[in-house]
Amino acid sequence: MKLKLKIWRQNTRKEPGTFISYTMDNVDPEMSMLECLDVLNETLTEKGQEPVAFEHDCREGICGSCGFMINGVAHGPERATTVCQLTMRHFKDGQELVIEPWRAAAFPSIKDLIVDRRAFDHIIESGGYISVSTGQAPDGNTHLVGKEIADRAMDAAACIGCGACVAACPNASAALFTGAKITHLGILPQGKPERDRRALSMVAQMNAEPFGSCTNIGECTAACPKEIPLEVIATMNRDYLYASCSKREDAAATIAPVAEYSANRR
Amino acid sequence: MTLDARIPSGPIEQAWDKARFDMKLVNPANKRKHSLIVVGSGLAGASASASLGELGYKVKCFCFQDSPRRAHSIAAQGGINAAKNYPNDGESIYRLFYDTVKGGDFRAREANIYRLAQISVQIIDQCVAQGVPFAREYGGALANRSFGGAQVSRTFYARGQTGQQLLLGAYQALERQVHAGTVTMIPRTEMLDLIVIDGQARGIVARNLVTGDLSVHIADAVILASGGYGNVYYLSTNAKGSNVTASWRAYKRGALFANPCFTQIHPTCIPVSGDYQSKLTLMSESLRNDGRIWVPKTKGDQRSPNEIPEDERDYYLERRYPSFGNLVPRDVASRNAKAVCDEGRGVGKTGLGVYLDFSDAINRLGEKTIRERYGNLFDMYQRITDENPYKVPMRIYPAMHYTMGGLWVDYQLQSTVPGLFVLGEANFSDHGANRLGASALMQGLSDGYFVIPYTVGNYLATNKFKKVDELHSEVHSVVASVQQKTDKLLSIRGKRTVDSFHRELGKIVWDYCGMARTAEGLESAIQQIRTLREEFWQNVTVPGSGYDLNQSLEKAGRVADFFELAELMCIDARERNESCGGHFREEYQTPDGEAKRDDEHYSYVAAWGYRGPGSPPELTKEPLEFHYVHPSQRSYK
Numbered sequence: 001m002k003l004k005l006k007i008w009r010q011n012t013r014k015e016p017g018t019f020i021s022y023t024m025d026n027v028d029p030e031m032s033m034l035e036c037l038d039v040l041n042e043t044l045t046e047k048g049q050e051p052v053a054f055e056h057d058c059r060e061g062i063c064g065s066c067g068f069m070i071n072g073v074a075h076g077p078e079r080a081t082t083v084c085q086l087t088m089r090h091f092k093d094g095q096e097l098v099i100e101p102w103r104a105a106a107f108p109s110i111k112d113l114i115v116d117r118r119a120f121d122h123i124i125e126s127g128g129y130i131s132v133s134t135g136q137a138p139d140g141n142t143h144l145v146g147k148e149i150a151d152r153a154m155d156a157a158a159c160i161g162c163g164a165c166v167a168a169c170p171n172a173s174a175a176l177f178t179g180a181k182i183t184h185l186g187i188l189p190q191g192k193p194e195r196d197r198r199a200l201s202m203v204a205q206m207n208a209e210p211f212g213s214c215t216n217i218g219e220c221t222a223a224c225p226k227e228i229p230l231e232v233i234a235t236m237n238r239d240y241l242y243a244s245c246s247k248r249e250d251a252a253a254t255i256a257p258v259a260e261y262s263a264n265r266r
Numbered sequence: 267m268t269l270d271a272r273i274p275s276g277p278i279e280q281a282w283d284k285a286r287f288d289m290k291l292v293n294p295a296n297k298r299k300h301s302l303i304v305v306g307s308g309l310a311g312a313s314a315s316a317s318l319g320e321l322g323y324k325v326k327c328f329c330f331q332d333s334p335r336r337a338h339s340i341a342a343q344g345g346i347n348a349a350k351n352y353p354n355d356g357e358s359i360y361r362l363f364y365d366t367v368k369g370g371d372f373r374a375r376e377a378n379i380y381r382l383a384q385i386s387v388q389i390i391d392q393c394v395a396q397g398v399p400f401a402r403e404y405g406g407a408l409a410n411r412s413f414g415g416a417q418v419s420r421t422f423y424a425r426g427q428t429g430q431q432l433l434l435g436a437y438q439a440l441e442r443q444v445h446a447g448t449v450t451m452i453p454r455t456e457m458l459d460l461i462v463i464d465g466q467a468r469g470i471v472a473r474n475l476v477t478g479d480l481s482v483h484i485a486d487a488v489i490l491a492s493g494g495y496g497n498v499y500y501l502s503t504n505a506k507g508s509n510v511t512a513s514w515r516a517y518k519r520g521a522l523f524a525n526p527c528f529t530q531i532h533p534t535c536i537p538v539s540g541d542y543q544s545k546l547t548l549m550s551e552s553l554r555n556d557g558r559i560w561v562p563k564t565k566g567d568q569r570s571p572n573e574i575p576e577d578e579r580d581y582y583l584e585r586r587y588p589s590f591g592n593l594v595p596r597d598v599a600s601r602n603a604k605a606v607c608d609e610g611r612g613v614g615k616t617g618l619g620v621y622l623d624f625s626d627a628i629n630r631l632g633e634k635t636i637r638e639r640y641g642n643l644f645d646m647y648q649r650i651t652d653e654n655p656y657k658v659p660m661r662i663y664p665a666m667h668y669t670m671g672g673l674w675v676d677y678q679l680q681s682t683v684p685g686l687f688v689l690g691e692a693n694f695s696d697h698g699a700n701r702l703g704a705s706a707l708m709q710g711l712s713d714g715y716f717v718i719p720y721t722v723g724n725y726l727a728t729n730k731f732k733k734v735d736e737l738h739s740e741v742h743s744v745v746a747s748v749q750q751k752t753d754k755l756l757s758i759r760g761k762r763t764v765d766s767f768h769r770e771l772g773k774i775v776w777d778y779c780g781m782a783r784t785a786e787g788l789e790s791a792i793q794q795i796r797t798l799r800e801e802f803w804q805n806v807t808v809p810g811s812g813y814d815l816n817q818s819l820e821k822a823g824r825v826a827d828f829f830e831l832a833e834l835m836c837i838d839a840r841e842r843n844e845s846c847g848g849h850f851r852e853e854y855q856t857p858d859g860e861a862k863r864d865d866e867h868y869s870y871v872a873a874w875g876y877r878g879p880g881s882p883p884e885l886t887k888e889p890l891e892f893h894y895v896h897p898s899q900r901s902y903k
Contacts (some may be wrong), residue, residue, distance in 0.1 A: 011812060017866060030539045038765070045763045045818060050809045052818055055332065057505040059545045061646075062430055063336045078649075085649055111815045118453075121333050125445045129438035130397045134317040134715045137388070137395035143405025154399040154424060157431060161335055185397050186320050254788065 001027045001093040005040065007052055009102040010243045013109050019098070028091035033076060034059060034066060036088055053112040059084040061225060064160030067167070068098045074164035074223040083161065083224045102167035105210040106174065117163050119209040120177060126205035127198040128181040131193050143189040156184040158226040168223035171212030176220040178206045179236035180228050186239055196243035203240045269522075269873060269888040272676045273377040278894055282381045285677065286720055290727035299323035299747060300726050301485040303470055305457045305512050307334030309429075309707060310690025311491030313714030317745050321719055327440065327449055328472060330456045335437045338505040339491060339710060342429025343550040343643075345421035346393075347705040348386040351894065353410050357418040359383045365416065366705060367895040369595060370670075370698020371847035371863060373528070373871070376676060376894055378695045382705075385712040386543030390422055392715055396435040396712075400424050414551050414703025415593035415902075421704045426550055426642045432707055436714070442558055448773060452838045455481075456511045456820065458748045460488065460519045461688065463740050464732065467686035471741075471748050475594040475820060478813040482736045482747055487685045487722055490516060491714065494669035494691035496529065498828045498835065499780070502666035509824040510831050513673050513692050515520060517727055521681040522873040524674035525809025527839035530701055531781050532667035533599035536650055537619040546665035548652060549622075549643055550704050553594045554599070556627035556636065557660070559583050561620050571621055571659045588903040597700045597848045597861075598902060600664035601726075604781045605859070607663075614661045621659035628656065664781060668706060670697040670848065671838075672737035674873040674888070678721035679713060682875075684729070687722060689713035694871070699847025729878040752812050755822045760805035764821045767802045768828070771795065775832050779839050786850045788840040791832055793833035799829040801856055834874055834883060841885065844868045 003024045010017025027036055034056050041051035061082040068083060070076035076086045091097065099113065107115040145153075157180070165176040166213040182199050185191035191198070214233055221230045274281040274288070292300065300323050304315045307329040315327040329337060351357040363384040367376060380745040392491040393478035394400065394408070400422050401409040402485070424431040427688045454475045455817055461469040469484040495510035496502040517523045534549045560579045567574065584591045594602075603620050606612065613619045628636050633656055637644070651661070670692040679687050690710040697705065725820070734741070776896070778784075778791035810816040844860035845854045846868070854862045 010679075028540050028542060031542050032544075035542045035544050038544055042763050042765060045807060045809055046758075046761070048807065048809055051818060053815055056330060057336055057507045058341045059337060059506060060341050060547055062341050062427065063331075063338070063505060065331060065336050081649060084645070087650065087652070089652060114815065117332060121335075121441065121453075124438060125441040127445075128394065129442045131442060132392075132395040133320040134313075134392060134719065135388075137391040140350070140394040140400075141407050142391045142396070145402050146406050147402045147404045150399055150402040153397075154431075157399050157424075157434065159425065159431075161333065184399065188397050190395055190397050207768075255613070 001029060003027050003036070003088075003091065003094070004088070004096040006096060006098045009052070009112055010109055011111060017109070027088050029087065031088050032059070033070070033083045033086045033088065046199055052137045053114050055114045056084060060162060063086045064162040067102065067162045067164055067200040069102070069167060071098050074102070074168045075225055080225055080227050102163050102173035104166045106166065106172060107163060115163070115252070117161070119174070120161050120163065120209065121210060123174065123178055123202055123205050124181065127194070127201035128185070129186060131194060145188060148178060149187055153184050154189050156180045157233050160226055162225065163219035164225060165228075166211065168219040169212065170219065171215060172215060173214040173220070174206050174209070175214035175233045176224065176228055176230070177234065178202050181230035183232040183235040186235065195239060196247050199239035199243045200238065200247060203236065208233050267875065267884075267886045269381050269674065269682070269886055271375060272678055273375070274650065274677070278380045279375060281377050281423040282384060286529040289720055289724035292727045293721045298324060300324065301326070302487050302489060302722065303483055303485040303488045304328070304491060305470065306337065306491035306493060306690075306692070307429055307437070308337035308339035308491060308690060309433055309436055309710030310615055312337070312433065312440045312493060312715040313711050314489055314689055314718045315449050316436060316439035317715050317719045319446065319448035322448065325449045326452060326485070328452045328455050328457060328737065330454065330475060334451060334453065335434065337433060338508050339433045339707070340430045340504065342707055343426045343548065345411065345423035345428045345704040346389070346432065346554055346867060347413070347420050347704045348390045348708065349420060350387055350390060352408060353419045355418045357420050359387070361418065362386060362420065364895050366696070366702060367698070367892070368900065369700060369702040370867065371700055371861070372698065372865065372892060372897040372898060373525070373846055373890065374696055374698030375890065376892060381717070382696050382709060383713050385716045386708050388716060389708060389711045393432055393435050393711070396439060398424060398431045398435045401873050411552070413556070415590055415595060420704060422477055429707060430582060432711065433547070436711070457515070458823070459515045459744050461741055461744050461864065462519050462683060463734055463738060465684060466729070466731075467683050468548060468734050469741070471744050473748075478811070478816065480748060482533060482741055482745060484734050484736070486726055487687065488690060489687045489718060490673065490692050491891070492692050494672065495828070495831055496666045496669050496833050498772065499776050500769050501538065501543060501546050501668040501693075501776070503546050506545060506621070507654060509827070511824050511827045513688070514675060514688060514827040514831055515581065516681065516683065518869070518876050519683065520876070521683045521686055522674040522875050523834060524871050524873045525671040525699075525838065526835045526874065527779065527842060527849050528670035528699050528703055528847065529666065529835075530596060530668040530670060531600040531664045533603055533623065533664050534662045535595055535665035536647065537661050537663040538613055547646070548665070548667065549647060549660070549662060551596070553622060553640060553643060556639065557592065557624050558626055559592050559599075559620055561606045561611040561613060567611075571613070571623070580606070580611070587902045592691075594902045596703070597850070601781055601850055603664050610713050617660040619663045622662045623659035623779050624655065625659070631676070666776070666780070670694065670699060670701055674871065678724065679717055680721065680725065687718060689718060699849055746860060747857060752819065755806070755819060755826070756809050756812055758804065758806050758808070760807045762805050762807065764806060764808065764818055764825050767798065768804060768821070768825045770798060770821060771825070771829060771832060774798070775835065779836050780849050782852050783839050785840055788836045791836045795829060795833050795836065802829060804828070837883065838872055840873065841872065861900075863897070863899070869897070
């Protein structure tokens, strides 16, 4: 089949970017979106031009490296599918695909379709873990975890950190990402001792990064390739509110870095 | 050269205890004075970085991806083994040890495997405490399943994404240390060479993949956890970025490379669909618990599978191996699939595929049960192939999956270069000639959480470290050689893309050093690889510059190393005149086509040393001794 690809090209963050159109005459419906870009890149390279830079690694939908907007939709038209597993049979012969990177202040561009998602690592670093050093663990069956809780924790833990939620959100909020980790760890008995502190510090870090605020629109969960449920945001809000009351001093301390960060950005 | 594996004397059950007691310790107050480099952030690298940071060492961890959470351990589906014996079904440390030695076809070190089986128990505890959401029974206890033909249920799992959850556990522990200030994480940076000064590994040269800047990092020891080399085949289940470069540069700086020809071909992957194919997708081995594998009895049967009557189907695994049936080990299942396709009985448009049929299981258990067990895998299959596996049998074919070979290490996981340690898939130590299912995750975490924290301490406590800085003449010369190679790749400006060379190289290695090998074929492969490598260095084109993000340049450097590795793999495979595990030499088989080992002549680890460009590598043998599990012919009949 034939396709027209209109792709965002931008050499570095400092240089302005622009859309460039490419026509592809021989797209096999069986190939993935990334393989389609591979074929385009082979042609460009043979002509001595620079190929389109895009992030990818496992190509099995689990590493979270890949992702871009196709016709304004994060990861393209198929639900619960990353671009590496999106096959071209979902597009029509002759269709034009507008391909551009995640657009969010918290994800500054690096090159072409590649953006910098380090803000996600910062959120995890601020408290997205259970503080247990190697060797301190009791026997695995010491804490019994009911199947329902284990399943809910797994649903939230399935997040691959691709950033589609932020890209799809009109506010570029990271609430789904942060809420998923707060929920995964907070509802498990192992994660209970730090539940309050974790919610306070992760939310504070999320606010300190240039993400927008959540206004419960729900685009995030619709775009999520792992279908992380919207209720993780409710859990995060509940945990944060509860912790703000029960740990008033800690809560006050978490506001300081936000104010400092905002001041520095001005 | 002789190799000393430093295996503790005495009974195997006490070896690890004895080794730990004999190790020198680093005073807690002195730990922060020691700096360590970890290359790679998968299960082995992330768990090592976190654990070493917790002890108080100053750690720098490098990964080429944008975040340590992307490492390819994340894609492991099935599970992780541990000798917990929670199901009360006869499991023990000794049984896990026994199965792993036998599964590896008696080509691995007993002492290492025993330690792995012992530590397996602690790994599960550690991961549960970190919040890894393992599958649970309704009563709240951890669930187990049987995996890869094991006769006990020793596998722990988190849906079909166990690797992801274990990696995220290790990643979170790593980020906790980043927060604590003990670990500095350096993403989007690739190790391009090893710095060896006065015989000790003292640092690395790395390239920032965004700016192209080369940087020098000095430390007291270097830990490689950079994964396997399956991408030498181009098409594999590995991530696109997985590469051998870190290990290969270490090899060229004096570390020996062991058993490079021991590679594992996984039997259940989605077949290739066209020339543009960029990678292969694994379908978990657990599918073989309920699926039946078959091909038509007659060659070139073009009917759709549901039109082929029962008596015209050949359930070849059940026919040849009545007691194990569809659950034979990976190497046996793969070889048999190749054999029936070579006979012209393969299915699908390429003829390279066999059916994995769930209709019997669906009739017996109902579609709902099958959906509960394998729903996510069936969905993934349908997403890729547009076929409904509840209605039509899946098509599968073997694909390159895991490399048992790797840098040689002793019992302490130290390579032949003092101060260079190698963990996880990057080393060769625990799986012999064939790895059992659900044991890669176990090994990566064992090495990282529970072995390296002790052994690296012993090295630091028993050695002296001269002050070295970036001005050292050896550092200059290593940086210059890295720069020269980058400049060379950019200056060729030929006609062929890096991928086109990689694809051609992969096909040679797959055809001649894949599921079946012959001396003659390997000889021819070596010549073909050399010819193609020469063309690569004259005709490759790498657009762009070395001073910004350049994915073609990254690939070119990696493929250049794959060319050299591919030759060593073929040399190793040619030298080993026997069949064992994943290494099947057609000349050495039993009358009914099974692998024929030669314990009298080949019961050793083949460790290869680099002797300079154009010189043949030097072989050093580490003899293998079996005091506990006595070598026998593997039989799954």
